[in-house]
Amino acid sequence: MTPKAHSYLFYILIFSIFTTYMTYLTLRNNTTIKLFKREFDSYLRQVPSIRKENFLKIDKSVYNDLLVDTKHCKIPNFHPFDPMVVPLMHKAEWVEDCRKISYHWTYRDGNMINFNKTALKQDGFEFRDLNCCYKTVTRVEQEMTNFDKNAENLIKYSNCIPMTELRTKFNHDEFIMIECSKKLIPLVIYRGFHPIAQPFRSKSTQDKIEYWKNHDNLPPNILILGLDSTSRLNFRRNMPKTVETIEKLGAIEMMGYTKSGERTFHAMSTMLTGYSGSSLIKKCKLTDQGGYDPCPFIWKRLNRSKYLTAYSEDWPDMYAFGTGGFIKQPVDYYLRTLFNAAHDYALPFPINQFVRLSTNWCIGHQTNDDLLLDYTESLLQLAHDYKSPLFTMSFSNTYPHSMDHNLIQLLDETYADFLERMKTKGYLNDTILFFLSDHGQRFGPLRETLSGWYEDKLPNLWIFLPDGIKEKYPDLQDALEINSRQLTSPYMFYWSINFILDKFFPNSNPSEIIFKNETIPRKFTEYNFFQKLPKNLKCSDVGVPDVFCACNPLRELNLDNPMLLLAGELALSQLNAKLPKTCLKLKVGRVNGGAIIENLGLSKTTYIIGIVTDPGKMQIEANIDYFKDIKTFNNISQIQRMNKINKIDVKCLKGDKEFELFCICGD
Template sequence: MKNLKINLTALYESGYSLNSVSCCYRAIERVHQSPDHYNEYADLQIIFSQTCKPMDVVTNLEDEFIRVICTSKYYPWSGDVVYRSFHAVPLPNRSSRTIEKLFYWKKHLSDIKHKNSQNVEKSHSVRLENNSTTSNSVPVNSGNDPSHKLSSQQNVVEKDSGSQNTKLPKVPPNVVLLGIDSMSRLSFQRNMKKTRQYLQEIGAVEMLGYTKVGENTFPNAVAFISGYQVQDLTKICFFSQNTRQDLCPFLWKKFSEANYLTALIEDVPLLATYNYFKTGFVEQPTDYYFRPYMLGVHYHSPSVLFSLDCIGSNTVDETIHKYIGDLLSMSARNETPVFIYTWLTNLAHGDLNAARHADESYLQFLKSLDLSNTILFFMSDHGYRYGMIRETFPGWQEDKLPNMWVHIPKNIQKQFPTWLPSIEKNSVRLTSPLDLYKTLVHILNTFTTIKNVPDSKSFQGDVIPRKLGQTLFEEVPLTRKCPEAGISENFCACVAPRRLPTNNSNIIAAAKTAIVHINEQLPKVCAKLTLHKVTAGGIMDDTEHSINGSSIVTYVVAFETTPGEFLFEATVESDAKLQSYSVVGELLRMNKITTDVSCVKNDFLEKFCFCLAT
């Protein structure tokens, strides 16, 4: 149970007293649907409790998400709203499962304490026996029998880790993924200098070669949370955008199985990773799920469709920072590990330079955290994908190289002395979200009883192997190529294109090939696109190769179409022998979607479709 207190100082300074106002709160709750009978709104519906529960100066909360309202009691302001805001409190006893986890770790620690106590008694009795033995007797413990040695660290347990016994903490480390959408490595360097400097000061390592594997958030998230690419996930559990994702092999399930508390926190409900043009989850996916809270906030801000800057006197990011801090504090008080997956979209998604205004708040947030038993991944999914910067060659490269930092606590560095050196070597090597997945699995294998994560089966019963990715706690090969890291050619930033004139015949042919490719996929409700102009083009010199005696050359072209003035980037291969061109990988949209796309309820088609009038 958690207390919520009325700020008496603020109340009095506003000209009110406890006797002149009346405060109450309504709980925000998720509407439950059956996994067997659900609709596309299953993860979108919430309700506010009918009863507004009265509040005192100090109120014991029984609900994790609430909306508080205080009104004036007396004429002539009777009924006027004095205060109105939302509050989120991570309650330890919010469900039977969280209670089970807390009890598990309480018993686990009690067992260790009892075992240590027995070892102390055994050692004491051995010393007494030794002291009573005559000088010419054989000692009971010569120092060669480890069964009689008392550990100098009674707050650790031993676990076999390969060729040696590694002493592990009584409670596994917390794992925190803190993601800021659309933040390239260089954008983070430009806009969040204080936060970056602090990460350096605490010994976090910047992953300079960390490269995205998909165009937007979802494919990159799928890679690091499931170990699969989207095309594999569609064979396992994500059969269509209407399919609930409850059955997908997302790694928070394994952390939960290892009795971690789990949390999924996002700031923009309508753009959320697992909900944008998707059903999302029918059942609550993690112990702590922030979505109902943010839906409640948005439902009371109907004029703001997607992004919301503030909740009361705090920014949305600050509100979430507080929730994360409270969650970590609650788990620490209960000596229970927590897995927190946070994704913040609003800050940098719509403005290349907006993050600079949050630099100080992120700095203070990180400073407020006790990271002594927390492995932190401070990260992004990709760089800025739209606007003028994206039309430049530096912007082409930034888009592919998201921000990524790894922080390993000093006590874990001591326990596993090869981890940090491996991270430092890998910081200048090619890595991807698939490697992050294997790193998270490595953490599970090391600190919990989870020995492995089995590959999933397709709906036809075939095993879909996780072929790509490796843990970042082991050295990545220096000669690694993009395909080996699960990075397709159109996302590979290892080689930059050499600029060609926009009227080059191969560049124009590549653009026309890409437009044919787009039009072949458009439904009848969308207008056919035509080439308006080529805005940039280049050749990938280092990728030229031969197939069956024919020279294959790769071009990158940016072009604008009509109607709609859509701006695209395409990677196109040219076969000199066949005199043919073919699109490689995804076509990327380079300017924001500003036209009506309601005729296609599909996140893939929306970037290509100019809806015809009906």
């Protein structure tokens, strides 16, 4: 072939890639632009009315009606539709309507994958006119002695195996990707992703199922459903059908549940290991490369107790445990493998050979949450059919983590229907359910209200006990009801799982023996949700740092109060001292929030200062203590950012996560 012909082929290839990508953008209705515009408009719509005045504007009457009213904790009972929040509400729209942008031809029924003849016909196709095949997706594991940051993302595909029948049974394969094309045109027009919880996927699951054949009294399943960034109030505000369903089940809402760390990682560390995020990093000697395998996650004890274990998140690039994660699959059933495949194929060929889509709103015709819950249902069915106890946790990131806190409206029917279906099938008869979040909305206009200040700190948590347990152990339900109006924290979640094992599976080593001689002892071991809590608990008693404590009433300050400016300048000075030299020094551009916390029973006052920085216009909230007796500010402040990062501002950090919240790169 001549050099000229090579040149022509190169330009044809470039043109093909470009036109394919433009077609992709058209088919997706410019999804990314659409989402950004909606979030930006939602934010800008409220900025003038909120940020020019004190966003911590306090009506003292809010403390007349309290959710938690104990000696050291007073948490106000805001209405979900408080007037300060109503202007920020709107009807949510699909970023991508998955059912409209993709055919809906296949579905899972037990361990069968079926083609829907009606759906095919409605779309103008007959099964006999299609070439359909399936690929299995499996995880590729690196060695513990030789791994890199891609360990959690390595997968492989089988050859595409022809599907000649409308129903195909899968006895061993877990993760299935189906492709269909017209017989005369070998271009994929349908791609479906299906997980199947296989009972004998490994020797571990086979041994566990075999073990329980000789036992009549099984411990309960533990089912955890999680939505990122969802406060108790926003759950009530935007998912009313799910709230109604979970109330009808008889679940208890834990109204004093308070976050103990800033991000999802901190919440997950505490809930699943009993350690704070910083303590876990020290305990496991973690690096940016990942390798959480040695860490003492609760599923290790559950594995020893012969529980089947599962963990699922829907956004591989927004993983709670960072990009490195686990070198070896951490649990028996791990949905990340299939989500990795879905992200591989989110962009059309040949674009997907060069670019992997980070955010994926649809997995074929399903939403991410459809897939999460379909897999959870498959796991519960397995546990039910094989009479083996199951621990399964699913955590939804994509829609809840959006800056538009209204988007979870779109998940309401999905979760309500799932709970109804699990009740009807009897899967909840022997299952303890936790429906929870890690924290509330941390960014955006909702956060810049008094209600949002509290909501950030008070994530959603409901706990359901099946009737059999309530009848046999009424003290557990009584404790839940009493504790629902007490101060609680993620540490109690961890110790509650341990309590379940101690209570219902006494053959396993009890907690006091397991945790007796640890090099870094766990803290706050004496409290869990299922035993009545003391009424004099403070945030420090349950592992909640002062900056996240919602227990102490606020008193509004005028924005021209000189102490506010002094406190703000001191907080930024402390922050500037920590930032790399490549970041510009931050100054107080404007003070737009001010209040003090009268710490109950302590000789200090905490100042809360809302700052708009110069440069960068970051919205920052700083907490700094003022010691009344010596009339001096503390030399340590606690700082949070309340608006999203502009990635252009932090390009000089080259991916360093430690400082990106507060950095504005210099020229």
